[in-house]
Amino acid sequence: MPLDVLLINPVIPALDKILSALYAVHRYYDQTDKAGFLRKVGPQISGVVTGGASGISNELMETMPNLRIVAINGIGTDAVDLNYARSRGIHVSTTPDVLTDDVADIAIGLLIATCRGLCVGDAYVRDGQWGKTGLPLARKFSGMKVGIVGLGRVGRAIATRAAAFGCPVSYTDLREIAGISCQFVPSVLELARASDALILAASADNAEGIVDAGVLEALGPDGYLINVARGKLVKESDLVEALAAKRIAGAGLDVFVDEPHVPEALFAMTNVVLQPHRASATVQTRMAMGDIVLASLADSFAGHRPATSVTP
Numbered sequence: 001m002p003l004d005v006l007l008i009n010p011v012i013p014a015l016d017k018i019l020s021a022l023y024a025v026h027r028y029y030d031q032t033d034k035a036g037f038l039r040k041v042g043p044q045i046s047g048v049v050t051g052g053a054s055g056i057s058n059e060l061m062e063t064m065p066n067l068r069i070v071a072i073n074g075i076g077t078d079a080v081d082l083n084y085a086r087s088r089g090i091h092v093s094t095t096p097d098v099l100t101d102d103v104a105d106i107a108i109g110l111l112i113a114t115c116r117g118l119c120v121g122d123a124y125v126r127d128g129q130w131g132k133t134g135l136p137l138a139r140k141f142s143g144m145k146v147g148i149v150g151l152g153r154v155g156r157a158i159a160t161r162a163a164a165f166g167c168p169v170s171y172t173d174l175r176e177i178a179g180i181s182c183q184f185v186p187s188v189l190e191l192a193r194a195s196d197a198l199i200l201a202a203s204a205d206n207a208e209g210i211v212d213a214g215v216l217e218a219l220g221p222d223g224y225l226i227n228v229a230r231g232k233l234v235k236e237s238d239l240v241e242a243l244a245a246k247r248i249a250g251a252g253l254d255v256f257v258d259e260p261h262v263p264e265a266l267f268a269m270t271n272v273v274l275q276p277h278r279a280s281a282t283v284q285t286r287m288a289m290g291d292i293v294l295a296s297l298a299d300s301f302a303g304h305r306p307a308t309s310v311t312p
Helices: 013-022 034-044 058-062 082-087 100-115 118-126 153-164 188-193 213-219 236-244 283-301
Strands: 004-007 024-027 045-050 069-072 091-093 146-149 169-172 197-200 224-227 250-253 272-274
Touching: 004 013, 004 034, 013 024, 013 283, 024 034, 034 045, 045 283, 058 082, 069 283, 082 091, 091 283, 100 118, 100 153, 100 197, 100 224, 100 250, 100 272, 146 153, 146 188, 153 169, 169 188, 188 197, 188 213, 213 224, 213 236, 236 250
Parallel strands: 004 024, 004 045, 045 069, 069 091, 146 169, 146 197, 197 224, 224 250, 250 272
Antiparallel strands: none
């Protein structure tokens, strides 16, 4: 009999096909009566596959007495109670490294799109305005002073890309990191004050609302905010107000506090570029992430600790 695996979210078709061939797959996201569904299948579930933003609640895990692993198809663990998982001997695995390049690419892409007005220019051409009306001049990207919040794998990849455009790069983190050529700045507030663009790449596991009205004021009317980390790092009401009042120049956002709900005030702002939390959404990266998910499930079911487990 194949082991039972619960999918919290849809996965790419190729991964779904392999999972379905190896295991008895139950799709939580398809259920209308989720509580009744879990009462029925919960005791059978050995593994859960979920996303970094979705995670899994303790209440859901409590319905699965035989759960061995929560395989996160991503790198965020803030939506899973790791202490609870440890207390039950449940492995929680992630898919590190493979999505670093994609997320760093999107961070730079959002910054270029925002300060150069790429989306505005695209709409201008499509709407037949070229030759009829003018567009305001954009802001040059090369040479901008870039501040990065969180210099982990993604942060360092962003720094490498920004440096290639001649951008001086500074960063802040929990502590100064040895062997890093970028300038360390002790606080987010100071980093914002010293930057033309503030890029959020930090883990959100133990942080919330670190970018507020004060930080945005320090970033200033010529500054840009880019977020490819977690929506909860930003106080969205403060950001909307700062953008509306032109206290910052613009923002590029891939993540939001209450996804998929986005503050509607942002929709009409031409100095904001929005993405639906898809920084790692390339075929190549999603396949690589899927391979790690499959390996993690197989290791756990064989009685081994998955290589990317973040719990003992």
